[in-house]
Amino acid sequence: MKTHAPAIFSIAPGSSDPLYKQLMEQIRRMSAAGQLADGDLLPSVREVALALTLNPMTVSKAYNYLEVEGLLRRHRGVGMLVCISTKSHLHVTQDKHSQREELLRPSLERAALEAQQMGMSNSRALALFKQILGENK
Amino acid sequence: MKTHAPAIFSIAPGSSDPLYKQLMEQIRRMSAAGQLADGDLLPSVREVALALTLNPMTVSKAYNYLEVEGLLRRHRGVGMLVCISTKSHLHVTQDKHSQREELLRPSLERAALEAQQMGMSNSRALALFKQILGENK
Amino acid sequence: MKTHAPAIFSIAPGSSDPLYKQLMEQIRRMSAAGQLADGDLLPSVREVALALTLNPMTVSKAYNYLEVEGLLRRHRGVGMLVCISTKSHLHVTQDKHSQREELLRPSLERAALEAQQMGMSNSRALALFKQILGENK
Amino acid sequence: MKTHAPAIFSIAPGSSDPLYKQLMEQIRRMSAAGQLADGDLLPSVREVALALTLNPMTVSKAYNYLEVEGLLRRHRGVGMLVCISTKSHLHVTQDKHSQREELLRPSLERAALEAQQMGMSNSRALALFKQILGENK
DNA sequence: GTGGTCTAGACCACA
DNA sequence: GTGGTCTAGACCACG
Numbered sequence: 420m421k422t423h424a425p426a427i428f429s430i431a432p433g434s435s436d437p438l439y440k441q442l443m444e445q446i447r448r449m450s451a452a453g454q455l456a457d458g459d460l461l462p463s464v465r466e467v468a469l470a471l472t473l474n475p476m477t478v479s480k481a482y483n484y485l486e487v488e489g490l491l492r493r494h495r496g497v498g499m500l501v502c503i504s505t506k507s508h509l510h511v512t513q514d515k516h517s518q519r520e521e522l523l524r525p526s527l528e529r530a531a532l533e534a535q536q537m538g539m540s541n542s543r544a545l546a547l548f549k550q551i552l553g554e555n556k
Numbered sequence: 557m558k559t560h561a562p563a564i565f566s567i568a569p570g571s572s573d574p575l576y577k578q579l580m581e582q583i584r585r586m587s588a589a590g591q592l593a594d595g596d597l598l599p600s601v602r603e604v605a606l607a608l609t610l611n612p613m614t615v616s617k618a619y620n621y622l623e624v625e626g627l628l629r630r631h632r633g634v635g636m637l638v639c640i641s642t643k644s645h646l647h648v649t650q651d652k653h654s655q656r657e658e659l660l661r662p663s664l665e666r667a668a669l670e671a672q673q674m675g676m677s678n679s680r681a682l683a684l685f686k687q688i689l690g691e692n693k
Numbered sequence: 694m695k696t697h698a699p700a701i702f703s704i705a706p707g708s709s710d711p712l713y714k715q716l717m718e719q720i721r722r723m724s725a726a727g728q729l730a731d732g733d734l735l736p737s738v739r740e741v742a743l744a745l746t747l748n749p750m751t752v753s754k755a756y757n758y759l760e761v762e763g764l765l766r767r768h769r770g771v772g773m774l775v776c777i778s779t780k781s782h783l784h785v786t787q788d789k790h791s792q793r794e795e796l797l798r799p800s801l802e803r804a805a806l807e808a809q810q811m812g813m814s815n816s817r818a819l820a821l822f823k824q825i826l827g828e829n830k
Numbered sequence: 831m832k833t834h835a836p837a838i839f840s841i842a843p844g845s846s847d848p849l850y851k852q853l854m855e856q857i858r859r860m861s862a863a864g865q866l867a868d869g870d871l872l873p874s875v876r877e878v879a880l881a882l883t884l885n886p887m888t889v890s891k892a893y894n895y896l897e898v899e900g901l902l903r904r905h906r907g908v909g910m911l912v913c914i915s916t917k918s919h920l921h922v923t924q925d926k927h928s929q930r931e932e933l934l935r936p937s938l939e940r941a942a943l944e945a946q947q948m949g950m951s952n953s954r955a956l957a958l959f960k961q962i963l964g965e966n967k
Numbered sequence: 968g969t970g971g972t973c974t975a976g977a978c979c980a981c982a
Numbered sequence: 983g984t985g986g987t988c989t990a991g992a993c994c995a996c997g
Contacts, residue, residue, distance in 0.1 A: 437981060438906065445673070452675035474907065474982050519674045520684050526667035527681075531688045533663055536582075537656045538589035541689040544664075547657055548685050551668045552678040574987060601970065611989050616970070624898055632712065633748065633969055633997035711996060719947070726949035748997050793948045794958055800941035801955075805962045807937055810856075811930045812863035815963040818938075821931055822959050825942045826952040848972060875985065885974050890985070907982030907984055 427462060430471055438473060442481035450490060450501060451519045457503040461491065564599060564607055575610060579618035587627060587638060588656045594640040598628065701736060704745055712747060716755035724764060724775060725793045731777040735765065838873060838881055849884060853892035861901060861912060862930045868914040872902065 430441050449455045464482065468475040482499050485491040492502040534544040567578050586592045601619065605612040619636050622628040629639035671681040704715050723729040738756065742749040756773050759765040766776040808818040841852050860866040875893065879886040893910050896902040903913035945955040 439981080444670075448670060448673045452673060454675075477982060480982085516680070519671075519676045520680075522674060523667060523671050523676065523681065523684060524688065526663065526670055527685050527688050530660065530663035530667055531685070531692055533581075533585065534656075534660050534689070535692055536585045536589065537659060538591075539656050539660065541686075543653070543657075544660065544689060545682065545686055547660060548664050548668070549678075549682055551661065551664050552671070552681060555668055555672055576987085600968085602968095612970090613972095613990095614988065617987095619970085621898070624895070630970075635969060713996080718944075722944060722947045726947060728949075750997060754997085790954070793945075793950045794954075796948060797941065797945050797950065797955065797958060798962070800937065800944055801959050801962050804934065804937035804941055805959070805966055807855075807859065808930075808934050808963070809966055810859045810863065811933060812865075813930050813934065815960075817927070817931075818934065818963060819956065819960055821934060822938050822942070823952075823956055825935065825938050826945070826955060829942055829946055850972085874983085876983095886985090887975095887987095888973065891972095893985085904985075909984060 427470055428467060430473070438477045439480040439484070442467075442478065443485055446481070446485060447490065447522060450503060451515070451522055453515075455501045457501055459501040460497065461499040461501065463498055565604060567608055567610070575614050576618040576621070579604075579615065580622055583618070583622060584627065584659065587640060588652070588659050590652065592638045594638055596638040597631075597634065598636040598638065600635050701744055702741060704747070712751045713754040713758070716741075716752065717759055720755070720759060721764065721796060724777060725789070725796055727789075729775045731775055733775040734771065735773040735775065737772055839878060841882055841884070849888050850892040850895070853878075853889065854896055857892070857896060858901065858933060861914060862926070862933050864926065866912045868912055870912040871905075871908065872910040872912065874909050 428442055428445050430438055434441060446455065446461075455461075461482070462470075464475050464478045467473065467478045471478075482491060486493055486499070490502060491499045494500050530548075531544070534541075565579055565582050567575055571578060573581075583592065583598070592598075598619070599607075601612045601615045604610070604615045608615075619628060623630060623636070627639060628636045631637050667685075668681070671678075702716055702719050704712055708715060720729065720735075729735075735756070736744075738749050738752045741747065741752045745752075756765060760767055760773070764776060765773045768774050804822075805818070808815075839853055839856050841849055845852060847855075857866065857872075866872075872893070873881075875886045875889045878884070878889045882889075893902060897904060897910070901913060902910045905911050941959075942955070945952075
């Protein structure tokens, strides 16, 4: 078991997404990206709450849901550990790539629906996505 | 002033988005798609409420917010008119294509952020988007 | 009896005031200003409705209320006549100046209330009013 | 963040203005007067509704529109905060005095227009305004 | 016919 | 505790 991951989370105050969901998605993505590896110790609820000026209940809620989901494991007296290998939290066994695609798919499906409802051509939508991906590079 | 647009709205019963927001986004997209043109008369609050079995206040709420936004204009004793030309609700004058891109951009930016936070390559993200666009075709 | 007054009315499309009230207030003010004198023939409902693209009912409503009020008199087969002398429509007999002040008072009272609720000094409010009066000169 | 402002709102039962608009204007003026400062916590929807025997939705409507306007900010789980500093809801940065003048200007412009349409001299209009300001003192 | 306002009351999500 | 959403139903003002 390593010490806890150096990376800390962040929240977007402007977003309308609930805070606990922002945390959950962020942890899922960091896990999918390999930034959180199996066995890593997450920062404590208190730490995160202080750092992000959140209510500890909010952090706790995110951790709890992820524990139910199987991505995290509560280790008594220690904290929350990342738990990837033992039974993938997504379906069963997936290679890393398809796991990431599953996580990304909902956002892209929404964007695709919007584009098509606006009558935008697929090629224009793709071009715009390509451009945006480049901007953040 | 033309008679009201033949198109009627629809709501997704499964969506977690509030009904009035679904209506708002739909009207915005239909306007961006040219399905609602400047001066078009929207179906009356009661009509929409009946057709979608919603409460009239829910429809009215959507219309009101869009009026504040500048996309709709109240015509006394007549109904709500689409109001695009005078001072576009998005910046000032834009051609149709860039207007659509502005509407689509937030969703794609979100997706791009997620992809990059997961460490997914841009080409993979693009490929996935292309595939999803094709599915709905 | 003269021919009808040359001046025609106008409405402010942006105002939230009902159209018929805008007409009523305008006629009251033109009368107070002497632009409409006793016996003047008002333009017909149809004329006004055409000129301002209003529903004739709207114009008629204004005329009717003003008839009840005593400012106008319906003359069969002729039209609506201004009717000032016979019994002042405001209280009883007033000189022209106090009549105008009565008409202006409500707007100024509202403005005064707003100024004082905002904690603006009377002298500042007066200075602003003076400035605005000068602008339109 | 301070505790909520001690001042509570009031409505004029006789007014023909909708209740929610009365609330909105009052909050705008209290903000302009400095009685509501940036970061102040507004009384909760339920509090106001109880105190004024209004329906909570009526209060909520006022708060919502003011949020769209940028004067208020929703703080999750806490309530509505006054939000003046970041990008003032009126243009950008204004000193307190010019902000108040902007809020008062529409009422005075209306009064000025009425006075001039009636042919009242500017000095008479000013004198009347001065008198009315004195009455409420 | 149009939209607007308000109420009463229920239920939900979030912190 | 906070605000948000939605419904059902009544009443009003306007054109």
